[in-house]
């Protein structure tokens with residue numbers, strides 16, 4: 001979509017009908033530019049009602065990200081974040097990794113209304129939807145080296161669960177290493193990428209994708225069993241509030257992580273792990289399944305499992321955990 005498409009969508013977010021003429025006048029654009037902008041909207045898979053003589057209407061008004069609302073929800077006591085919101089981006093992680101190497105400051109947040117090349121873990125793509133998802137990345141700088149960051153992705157998962165609890169979603173939990181599940185379905189995912197020296201300093205770009213209200217079309221495009229906030233939260237909460245709660249929880253968890261490491265969060269993490277002391281399948285990238293008992297996680301975030309051969313530590317990225325079928 002081009003910038004005009006986003007401006008048109010913002011005007012249509014009042015849920016009212018607007019004629020092409022009306023939109024052109026309000027945006028000071030030609031009718032041809034409005035037509036092109038509307039084409040872009042439809043090409044992006046966004047449904048518009050169009051009624052002859054009345055114009056266009058968005059059947060589902062968009063809850064736009066808004067820096068002022070996010071800052072207000074963060075309140076005066078949170079250490080400030082450098083918050084940037086873009087309409088469209090390939091991947092917030094990719095761009096923030098580039099900005100990090102160019103010196104972007106600690107606590108930079110890059111959020112996007114729309115990601116066109118969202119990335120997930122293990123080389124997968126990540127589907128998000130305009131107005132229906134949160135897709136953002138956080139730059140965190142550490143004095144310590146990259147080896148200190150091994151439990152970081154688990155720590156961030158814990159922050160997400162805490163944020164959801166603060167919104168009244170107490171039943172959300174974790175699946176090692178860092179999927180956030182609700183009723184056995186994926187609600188949020190985390191992609192962490194790091195830069196720096198082994199002895200420090202280092203930095204991490206923490207990418208978070210959360211399903212807020214996904215359309216049936218978006219859900220059909222995702223090759224995992226997913227859920228969203230709207231299936232459990234009624235009335236719906238603003239994405240700005242959700243983002244602020246995540247940042248607050250992240251702030252708390254990161255303070256502990258920076259000072260004491262993942263070991264200080266290990267017990268809380270295990271309490272939030274939906275598969276703690278459960279029998280699960282471990283799946284290798286080649287598709288080989290093994291059944292094990294989950295004993296816990298260790299101080300650097302490795303999963304501790306047991307089977308007839310004994311106890312073993314599994315590192316994120318090697319194997320993925322599956323509920324027993």
Ligand code: BTN
Pocket residue numbers: 090091092093094115117118119120121122124126134135136137179188189190191207208209210
């Ligand atoms: C996963 O596979 O579970 C991780 C998904 C992470 C998605 C988020 S959305 C914001 C950030 N930008 C990306 O390209 N990916 C992450």
